[in-house]
Amino acid sequence: MNLSSEKNQASNSLFCSPSFFNEFADRRSWEPGWLADFRKEKWEEAIAIQSNPKDERWRFSQKGRLGYSKVLGLAQSEESLSFESPDRNGLILEKMERMILENPNALREVSNLSGPGMGAEESYLFARAFSATGFYLRIEKNKRIDRPLIINHTADGDGLARFHHNFIVLEPFSEVILIEKINSADDGSGGFFTNLTHVEVGEGAKIQRILVQDLNLKSSLHNFENMIVRKDALLSNIAVHLGSEQTRVESKGSLTEDGAEFENSSITLGRENQLFDQRTMQQHLSRNGKSTLTFKNALLDKSKSVFSGLIKVENDAQNTNAYQTNRNLLLSDNAEADSMPGLEILANEVKCSHGATTSKIDEQELFYLLSRGISRSVAERLIVLGFFEEVIEKINLDSHLEEVRESIAQSFGT
Numbered sequence: 001m002n003l004s005s006e007k008n009q010a011s012n013s014l015f016c017s018p019s020f021f022n023e024f025a026d027r028r029s030w031e032p033g034w035l036a037d038f039r040k041e042k043w044e045e046a047i048a049i050q051s052n053p054k055d056e057r058w059r060f061s062q063k064g065r066l067g068y069s070k071v072l073g074l075a076q077s078e079e080s081l082s083f084e085s086p087d088r089n090g091l092i093l094e095k096m097e098r099m100i101l102e103n104p105n106a107l108r109e110v111s112n113l114s115g116p117g118m119g120a121e122e123s124y125l126f127a128r129a130f131s132a133t134g135f136y137l138r139i140e141k142n143k144r145i146d147r148p149l150i151i152n153h154t155a156d157g158d159g160l161a162r163f164h165h166n167f168i169v170l171e172p173f174s175e176v177i178l179i180e181k182i183n184s185a186d187d188g189s190g191g192f193f194t195n196l197t198h199v200e201v202g203e204g205a206k207i208q209r210i211l212v213q214d215l216n217l218k219s220s221l222h223n224f225e226n227m228i229v230r231k232d233a234l235l236s237n238i239a240v241h242l243g244s245e246q247t248r249v250e251s252k253g254s255l256t257e258d259g260a261e262f263e264n265s266s267i268t269l270g271r272e273n274q275l276f277d278q279r280t281m282q283q284h285l286s287r288n289g290k291s292t293l294t295f296k297n298a299l300l301d302k303s304k305s306v307f308s309g310l311i312k313v314e315n316d317a318q319n320t321n322a323y324q325t326n327r328n329l330l331l332s333d334n335a336e337a338d339s340m341p342g343l344e345i346l347a348n349e350v351k352c353s354h355g356a357t358t359s360k361i362d363e364q365e366l367f368y369l370l371s372r373g374i375s376r377s378v379a380e381r382l383i384v385l386g387f388f389e390e391v392i393e394k395i396n397l398d399s400h401l402e403e404v405r406e407s408i409a410q411s412f413g414t
Helices: 001-012 018-025 032-046 095-102 104-110 119-129 364-370 376-392 396-412
Strands: 082-086 090-094 135-139 149-156 160-170 175-183 192-201 205-215 220-229 236-241 246-255 261-270 274-282 290-299 304-315 321-330 337-346 350-360
Touching: 032 104, 032 119, 090 095, 090 364, 095 104, 095 135, 104 135, 104 160, 119 160, 119 192, 119 220, 135 175, 149 192, 160 175, 160 205, 160 290, 192 205, 192 236, 192 246, 192 396, 205 220, 205 396, 220 236, 236 246, 236 396, 246 261, 246 321, 261 274, 261 304, 261 396, 274 290, 274 321, 290 304, 290 337, 290 376, 304 321, 321 337, 337 350, 364 376, 376 396
Parallel strands: 135 160, 149 175, 160 192, 175 205, 192 220, 205 236, 220 246, 236 261, 246 274, 261 290, 274 304, 290 321, 304 337, 321 350
Antiparallel strands: 082 149, 090 135
C-alpha cells in the first residue's frame, strides 16, 4: 500500500483495510463480476486520496467530525429500506440487491455516473464500494404517477456505518412525487449513514422530490445528490434537515439540455451542538435554463451551519436565468452561520444573482408575541415556522405539508 493509503488508513483504518474490503467482497460473491470489479476500483480510488487540510471545499467546517474514524463495522440488517407504493403500474421500484439479481444491465447503464465532487470524494467513493442496498426507481415514458411514492431509510447500530445507493430515472414526459424519510431505528445509538442518490430527468418530465431527515442527535449523515435535468424537464428538490449530530450535504444539479429547470430548496433547524455543512452547485450547460436555490437555516444553542453554493454557467448556456439565496436565522448568541455564495459565468447573455444574509431574531416581533401571553419557546417556534414557510409551502401535498410543520415544532421540545 502506498504512502497516501497509509495516511488515510490512520484516520479510516477500518475501510482502508484490505482484509476488511475482501471480507465484504466475499459476502457479495453472488454479484456479477463487473460489479465486483467496480467496487474494488472505487475502494482503491478512495484509499489513494490524500487529505489536504487547506482544501477550500472544507472551509469553515470540521472535517474530522464527518469522517469514518470511529466506525466499528458495517450494519448488516436488511430492514433499513422500505417502500410505500400501493400502485406499481407504469414504474419499477425495487431494492438494489433485487435489481442486481434480476436486472443487472439496468444498473450497469448508470453505474459510471459521477458524484457531486465538492470535497467529500472519499466518502462518496466508499459509498460506491460498500453500498449494500438502496433503491432503483424508473418511471415509464408518458406515465403520470397519481399518488406519491414514499421511501423510508433507517439508520441503526451504534458505531456502525450504512450506505444506501439510489437511482431515480424518469423517462420522457413522465411525472412523479417522491418522498424520502431518513430516521434512526432508536434514539439511544448513533451510527453513520450515507445516502447517495443519482437522478436523471428525461425530456419534458417532472419530479418533486421531498427528503425529510430526522436522525437522532448521535448520528452522522452524508447526503450526496447528483441530478441531471434534460430538455424542458423540471426537477424540484426539497430537503428538511432536523436531525443528526453532523451532516454533510453535497447537492449538484446539471441542466444539460435546452429549457431545463431546477429548483433546489432546503430548511434546516439546528440545535444543541449540531453541524450542517451544505455544498451546492447549479451547473448550466445549455440554453434557456432556469435554476433557483433557497437554503434557510435556523440555529439554536451552539449549532452551526456552513453554506457554499456555486452557480456555474458554461459558454453554451446563453439566456440562463439563475438565482441563489442562503438565509440564516440565529436564535442564540452561541450559534454560528458561514455563507459563501459564488458565481462562475462564461456566457454573456444571462441573468444571475446570489445573496446571503445572517440575522438574529427580530426583537420587536418577539416582544409582540410575548406581550400576548405566549411563552418565549412557543414564540420562537412560531417565528421559525414563519421563516421556513417560503420553502414549506412548496410541498404540494397538504397532509405531508402539515407533517413537516409538526416535525419542526416537535424539534423545539417542550
